[in-house]
Amino acid sequence: MSIVTYRDALNQxxxxxxxxxxxxxxxxxxxxxxxxxxxxxxxxxxxFGPMRVVDTPIAELGFAGIxxxxxxxxxxxxxxxxxxxxxLLALDQVVNSAAKMLYMSNGQxxxxxxxxxxxxxxxxxxAQHSQAWESWLAHIPGLKVVTxxxxxxxxxxxxSAIRDENPVVFLEGEMLYNTKGDVPExxxxxxxxxxxERKREGEHCSIIAHGKTVLIAIQVADAxxxxxxxxxxxxxxxxxxxxxxxxxxxxxxxxxxxxxxxGWELCGVGAQVxxxxxxxxxxxxxxxxxxVHQADVPMPYAKNLERAAKPDAQKLTAAVRKVLYLx
Amino acid sequence: xxxxxxxxxxxxxxxEGRLVKWTKNEGDAVKSGEILAEVExxxxxxxxxxxxxxxxxxxxxxxxxxxxxxxxxxxxxAADENIDELAAGAPAAAEAPPKAEGAQPAAAxxxxxVAPAEEGAPARSPADTDKAPPAEGDVPSKPPADRxxxxxxxxxxxxxxxxxxxxxxxxxxxxxxxxxxxTDARGAAAGSGRAESGxxxxxxxxxxxxxxxxxxxxxxxxxxxxxxxxxxRDIEQAAAQxxxxxxxxxxxxxxxxVAERKISTEGDYQDIPLTQxxxxxxxxxxxxxxxxxxxxxxSELDVERVAEMREAMIELGDQYKVSFNDxxxxxxxxxxxxxxxxxxxxxxxxxxxxNRVHVGMAVAVDDGLITPVIFDADTKGLADISxxxxxxxxxxxxxxxxxxxxxxxxxxxxxxxxxxxxxxxxIINPPEAGILAVGGVxxxxxxxxxxxxxxxxxxxxxxxxxxxxDGATGAKFLQTLRRLIENPLMLVY
Numbered sequence: 056m057s058i059v060t061y062r063d064a065l066n067q068x069x070x071x072x073x074x075x076x077x078x079x080x081x082x083x084x085x086x087x088x089x090x091x092x093x094x095x096x097x098x099x100x101x102x103f104g105p106m107r108v109v110d111t112p113i114a115e116l117g118f119a120g121i122x123x124x125x126x127x128x129x130x131x132x133x134x135x136x137x138x139x140x141x142x143l144l145a146l147d148q149v150v151n152s153a154a155k156m157l158y159m160s161n162g163q164x165x166x167x168x169x170x171x172x173x174x175x176x177x178x179x180x181x182a183q184h185s186q187a188w189e190s191w192l193a194h195i196p197g198l199k200v201v202t203x204x205x206x207x208x209x210x211x212x213x214x215s216a217i218r219d220e221n222p223v224v225f226l227e228g229e230m231l232y233n234t235k236g237d238v239p240e241x242x243x244x245x246x247x248x249x250x251x252e253r254k255r256e257g258e259h260c261s262i263i264a265h266g267k268t269v270l271i272a273i274q275v276a277d278a279x280x281x282x283x284x285x286x287x288x289x290x291x292x293x294x295x296x297x298x299x300x301x302x303x304x305x306x307x308x309x310x311x312x313x314x315x316x317x318g319w320e321l322c323g324v325g326a327q328v329x330x331x332x333x334x335x336x337x338x339x340x341x342x343x344x345x346x347v348h349q350a351d352v353p354m355p356y357a358k359n360l361e362r363a364a365k366p367d368a369q370k371l372t373a374a375v376r377k378v379l380y381l382x
Numbered sequence: 383x384x385x386x387x388x389x390x391x392x393x394x395x396x397x398e399g400r401l402v403k404w405t406k407n408e409g410d411a412v413k414s415g416e417i418l419a420e421v422e423x424x425x426x427x428x429x430x431x432x433x434x435x436x437x438x439x440x441x442x443x444x445x446x447x448x449x450x451x452x453x454x455x456x457x458x459x460a461a462d463e464n465i466d467e468l469a470a471g472a473p474a475a476a477e478a479p480p481k482a483e484g485a486q487p488a489a490a491x492x493x494x495x496v497a498p499a500e501e502g503a504p505a506r507s508p509a510d511t512d513k514a515p516p517a518e519g520d521v522p523s524k525p526p527a528d529r530x531x532x533x534x535x536x537x538x539x540x541x542x543x544x545x546x547x548x549x550x551x552x553x554x555x556x557x558x559x560x561x562x563x564x565t566d567a568r569g570a571a572a573g574s575g576r577a578e579s580g581x582x583x584x585x586x587x588x589x590x591x592x593x594x595x596x597x598x599x600x601x602x603x604x605x606x607x608x609x610x611x612x613x614x615r616d617i618e619q620a621a622a623q624x625x626x627x628x629x630x631x632x633x634x635x636x637x638x639x640v641a642e643r644k645i646s647t648e649g650d651y652q653d654i655p656l657t658q659x660x661x662x663x664x665x666x667x668x669x670x671x672x673x674x675x676x677x678x679x680x681s682e683l684d685v686e687r688v689a690e691m692r693e694a695m696i697e698l699g700d701q702y703k704v705s706f707n708d709x710x711x712x713x714x715x716x717x718x719x720x721x722x723x724x725x726x727x728x729x730x731x732x733x734x735x736x737n738r739v740h741v742g743m744a745v746a747v748d749d750g751l752i753t754p755v756i757f758d759a760d761t762k763g764l765a766d767i768s769x770x771x772x773x774x775x776x777x778x779x780x781x782x783x784x785x786x787x788x789x790x791x792x793x794x795x796x797x798x799x800x801x802x803x804x805x806x807x808x809i810i811n812p813p814e815a816g817i818l819a820v821g822g823v824x825x826x827x828x829x830x831x832x833x834x835x836x837x838x839x840x841x842x843x844x845x846x847x848x849x850x851x852d853g854a855t856g857a858k859f860l861q862t863l864r865r866l867i868e869n870p871l872m873l874v875y
Binding site: 337340380 | 587590607
């Protein structure tokens with residue numbers, strides 16, 4: 056057993072893929088000399104040199120665009136955004152160029168590239184730096200949206216994303232970088248994109264989560280298990296394409312569901328999950344599906360307000376109890 | 383916690399019920415499952431059972447009064463529990479005009495709790511409730527303007543739909559809490575979850591599916607979910623519980639839960655899609671005589687041997703006493719087993735052929751006719767059929783039959799022989815495809831081996847739905863029936 060952090064699991068994935076394929080390179084602010092703002096790219100510059108690990112100026116639109124161009128001429132760039140909040144400046148390249156290039160070029164230009172970086176809230180970074188963007192990005196045809204929750208998933212999904220022929224948006228949890236988990240050494244880990252995973256087996260209620268909220272879901276499932284309530288925890292792993300089959304299979308078994316996410320309510324990922332549930336499982340529902348998400352406000356700076364706004368175990372537990380008609 | 387007692391749908395078609403008798407007085411202790419009242423439905427007098435423990439605190443309608451299904455008719459609660467709001471609010475909201483119903487919560491200040499008495503029309507005193515008119519039907523959904531006004535464009539009224547509430551700031555939760563209180567009060571005011579929207583039964587999609595699969599009548603189930611919503615566990619409980627008061631002595635079938643007895647189980651029948659020729663036959667014949675294009679087949683049966691058998695059985699003692707009709711029922715069941723093409727229903731877009739034989743037995747009651755069913759009659763012996771027929775007929779006349787006892791026949795028999803009728807035609811009870819009318823037994827002079835002889839004879843006339851049963855098909859069935867009746871020993875084979 057080899058316990059590593061989420062950060063190091065990503066580092067392993069990058070190292071292995073840059074090593075494996077000489078078309079792969081990493082580019083972004085501080086990824087080289089500084090070893091990455093969150094130390095995800097630690098040691099890569101030393102190992103692979105400045106042609107493969109490229110420091111850029113603070114110009115998201117520019118280096119994202121260079122990445123698109125590089126993919127067009129046959130390279131496989133990995134673009135690191137220091138956070139996805141900064142990536143808003145580069146969204147024209149992500150949404151208008153990368154996502155649509157294959158379609159608009161009549162299939163002439165595949166986009167084998169990854170845009171990656173931390174997503175969602177950390178601690179007291181206030182409104183502009185605490186946003187979960189998966190529902191925005193998942194809305195765009197042409198993009199794949201990946202949200203790993205554990206170190207194992209982070210490594211396996213990033214390696215698959217780098218090998219994918221499509222532009223992949225890879226959303227890491229800033230609060231997850233220090234979390235630890237088993238990542239077997241010397242084993243090629245490749246997790247297929249578009250497949251969910253059952254993280255806990257249960258029969259009374261399904262919790263459908265992705266990214267950071269998977270850990271909350273597991274925590275809640277473990278706590279409720281002591282009361283004899285067993286929860287089926289489905290980790291979407293990939294938000295787009297979404298594994299509708301896995302969701303339906305779980306809900307058909309439990310008849311009840313709660314969807315939890317970091318984003319806001321309106322048009323959130325959870326809304327899409329609920330839509331799939333009502334379409335696929337209408338006759339299997341014994342209660343309305345509930346959602347747990349961020350409060351419908353910009354993220355507050357004050358610690359207590361920030362806590363009140365974020366989804367957490369307490370809120371998720373309350374929703375599960377409500378769905379089970381225990382309250 | 384107070385339990386609202388509502389007028390329940392005690393039969394499939396019941397829309398209102400007349401309270402014949404209260405079996406508990408105000409102040410009496412009540413246990414879940416105990417009989418609270420007797421209610422006359424369309425077809426029978428049924429028992430209304432308590433769904434919770436406590437004290438019968440308030441009876442809201444008088445004996446002899448009629449109440450629509452879903453109306454609050456009594457309250458069971460703890461001895462010291464305050465039930466004023468529950469009792470006072472009930473009929474008031476039922477009377478409130480729909481507009482007030484929707485607009486009221488919007489008009490209320492967001493963080494003010496709305497007292498139930500302020501809902502809709504002024505509250506009436508409990509004494510007035512006896513004469514309360516039936517609850518209104520579905521309350522129209524809120525107009526868009528109201529939704530905008532209360533700032534809840536994305537939050538449905540149903541409290542259990544308050545999406546993502548768990549993650550709301552506390553003040554927002556409080557505001558919604560106040561609104562929910564108003565919603566709940568309105569629900570309670572209308573009598574129960576069921577009455578809240580007229581006679582619509584609130585149930586989860588899963589519960590509806592399970593109820594349909596297991597043959598549970600949703601209207602007879604008390605929901606345990608929010609606002610009285612019927613959920614999976616309620617259906618499972620209902621399906622698992624034997625029907626109360628059903629255990630007639632000797633009638634083993636009666637103790638079997640309804641769910642098991644229903645004939646809708648897969649494998650009990652085959653649905654045959656209509657062929658084009660069958661569709662055209664159906665349409666043309668229905669144009670000719672309708673809506674059920676009936677034709678009649680009459681046969682005069684020699685029942686000499688049946689009579690001999692009967693007499694021989696009677697000589698063996700009272701416990702072997704069977705009637706002519708019992709023997710006819712047994713013979714019909716046996717014949718139906720051999721002629722599944724007659725043991726069928728016409729369902730409009732298909733014909734349903736049953737693998738089990740459930741014979742309906744027309745019984746005249748004082749003010750009409752009812753057809754209790756002998757289930758799986760082909761598998762029962764004469765003794766069982768005789769005992770069950772007697773028991774069902776008695777309970778039919780006493781108007782004590784439960785819906786599941788008079789629904790589900792695959793074919794029926796009507797006998798007017800005891801009234802001195804020697805021949806008649808019976809009306810088919812759709813969707814059944816046939817009915818056998820049985821006349822009285824009488825001695826007639828007939829030719830036997832070329833010489834006149836006096837024999838006991840009986841006429842039977844089968845009414846056939848021509849869309850399902852063709853002439854030759856019906857005739858073959860009667861042929862089998864004749865062989866069975868004229869050689870009754872075949873019935874014991």
